[in-house]
Amino acid sequence: MARKTLFNKVWDSHVVGDLPTGQKQLFIGLHLLHEVTSPQAFAALREKRLSVAFPDRTFATVDHIVPTDDQRRPFSDPLAEKMMQELEKNVRDFGIRFFSLESGKQGIVHVVGPELGLTQPGMTIACGDSHTSTHGAFGSLGFGIGTSQIRDVLATGTLAMDPLGVRRIEVNGALGTFVTPKDVILFIINRLGVKGGLGFAYEYAGDVFEDMDMEGRMTVCNMSIEGGARVGYVNPDEKTFDYIKGREFAPKEDAWDRAVDYWKSVASDSDAEYDDIVRFSGEDIEPMVTWGVTPGQSVGVDGCIPEPASLEEEERDLAELALRHMGFKPGQKIAGTPIDVAFIGSCTNGRLSDLRAAASVLKGRKVAKGIKAFVVPGSMEVKRQAEAEGLHEIFIDAGFEWRGAGCSICLAMNTDRLKGNQISASSSNRNFIGRQGSPTGRTLLMSPQMVAAAAVAGEVMDVRKLG
Numbered sequence: 528m529a530r531k532t533l534f535n536k537v538w539d540s541h542v543v544g545d546l547p548t549g550q551k552q553l554f555i556g557l558h559l560l561h562e563v564t565s566p567q568a569f570a571a572l573r574e575k576r577l578s579v580a581f582p583d584r585t586f587a588t589v590d591h592i593v594p595t596d597d598q599r600r601p602f603s604d605p606l607a608e609k610m611m612q613e614l615e616k617n618v619r620d621f622g623i624r625f626f627s628l629e630s631g632k633q634g635i636v637h638v639v640g641p642e643l644g645l646t647q648p649g650m651t652i653a654c655g656d657s658h659t660s661t662h663g664a665f666g667s668l669g670f671g672i673g674t675s676q677i678r679d680v681l682a683t684g685t686l687a688m689d690p691l692g693v694r695r696i697e698v699n700g701a702l703g704t705f706v707t708p709k710d711v712i713l714f715i716i717n718r719l720g721v722k723g724g725l726g727f728a729y730e731y732a733g734d735v736f737e738d739m740d741m742e743g744r745m746t747v748c749n750m751s752i753e754g755g756a757r758v759g760y761v762n763p764d765e766k767t768f769d770y771i772k773g774r775e776f777a778p779k780e781d782a783w784d785r786a787v788d789y790w791k792s793v794a795s796d797s798d799a800e801y802d803d804i805v806r807f808s809g810e811d812i813e814p815m816v817t818w819g820v821t822p823g824q825s826v827g828v829d830g831c832i833p834e835p836a837s838l839e840e841e842e843r844d845l846a847e848l849a850l851r852h853m854g855f856k857p858g859q860k861i862a863g864t865p866i867d868v869a870f871i872g873s874c875t876n877g878r879l880s881d882l883r884a885a886a887s888v889l890k891g892r893k894v895a896k897g898i899k900a901f902v903v904p905g906s907m908e909v910k911r912q913a914e915a916e917g918l919h920e921i922f923i924d925a926g927f928e929w930r931g932a933g934c935s936i937c938l939a940m941n942t943d944r945l946k947g948n949q950i951s952a953s954s955s956n957r958n959f960i961g962r963q964g965s966p967t968g969r970t971l972l973m974s975p976q977m978v979a980a981a982a983v984a985g986e987v988m989d990v991r992k993l994g
């Protein structure tokens with residue numbers, strides 16, 4: 528029984544029905560909730576007098592609206608306070624475990640799931656959030672779903688889904704110094720396009736992902752959706768099992784060995800068949816910076832902003848629009864672009880290894896004058912661990928603000944926002960127009976190390992030159 532990918536194995540073992548629409552009914556092993564996309568789903572349950580089918584498989588956290596500066600209740604923003612209260616009521620009424628601020632376990636949903644050992648290989652995971660693909664780092668299938676699907680999963684534990692093809696993305700060779708998982712995924716999206724992954728699950732394979740630690744794999748899988756792929760995953764290996772072992776929701780004692788045997792069995796067979804295979808070389812990847820308004824519009828930090836005419840025809844209009852919005856000229860070097868704000872955080876790059884990497888760049892250095900710089904740990908646990916290592920002191924000494932956990936200015940559904948046409952160097956995953964709270968604001972996506980370097984220089988700079 529060989530020749531199957533992880534995607535196909537996990538998919539097949541979770542199909543519980545064929546639907547008249549031609550879709551499959553897929554059982555969902557773990558359902559994660561946050562405050563933004565769940566209220567209407569709970570309202571629908573109330574209206575139909577339904578309960579939650581699998582409350583023990585359902586967990587909630589609060590991340591998008593939480594202020595990261597002053598987290599005392601009531602929140603200063605009445606809308607945030609209202610959304611918090613609504614979530615508190617829903618989890619109470621429906622008997623759902625909630626990682627509240629008081630629990631000490633709160634954080635961005637895609638940081639918290641893995642951190643608590645909820646995310647495990649071979650699982651189907653759903654969350655009303657597009658970056659649920661993050662969980663694929665563990666060899667699970669993480670589906671970002673909409674509000675009506677949240678309702679369905681709450682009420683039935685299942686989801687109506689169209690199958691996906693599988694594209695294997697192999698990156699072999701070694702990465703250069705300061706070339707990070709963020710650069711790898713920005714590079715892949717640049718090459719395959721933001722819509723290139725439509726209809727596909729992305730399987731990341733080859734030396735680069737095998738050598739990558741779990742947090743790096745999460746960074747890569749997180750942005751699968753930015754490349755158009757509904758899910759992205761890395762086959763589970765010893766690193767995966769080591770990461771999970773001992774965490775709160777990890778299998779214990781005898782159940783552990785059984786789980787590991789099962790987890791090993793879900794990895795893609797060596798002779799698995801793929802719908803597509805693409806290959807890149809790790810040596811070709813540089814620290815990347817976006818210059819436009821999609822995560823695909825990026826260049827290596829040594830590069831120049833492209834001439835729209837040099838791009839594929841279907842990309843030209845968007846490039847023109849991006850240049851207008853960003854106020855950049857074709858041919859202009861990306862290095863040297865002045866910045867106003869430096870943000871380290873988000874479900875892409877708000878984990879301990881990201882904070883360590885940024886802190887190592889900042890140690891003994893100072894943020895350039897006039898730059899607003901802040902670090903927002905992905906979870907309360909990340910914050911505690913970083914503080915135990917003294918990372919907060921390095922950030923504060925450098926001139927960064929040290930915040931509480933949340934999504935912060937990644938999406939600006941809270942008090943952190945760009946003003947006017949400010950430019951941010953951001954370790955997050957989306958640079959869409961208006962994304963960071965100002966319609967004319969501008970976002971340059973890059974790795975946390977590159978954000979740190981930009982904060983120090985006051986402009987985009989090659990972190991390799993800082994030494």
Ligand SMILES: CC(C)[C@H](C(=O)O)[C@@H](O)C(=O)O
Pocket residue numbers: 563564591655656657658671938
């Ligand atoms: C608010 C939520 C629905 C949204 C998502 O689905 O991704 C947000 O997390 C984002 O990053 O844009």
Ligand code: SF4
Pocket residue numbers: 590591635636656658873874875933934937938955956
């Ligand atoms: S950190 Fe950003 S990308 Fe991640 S869930 Fe929050 S808003 Fe979405």
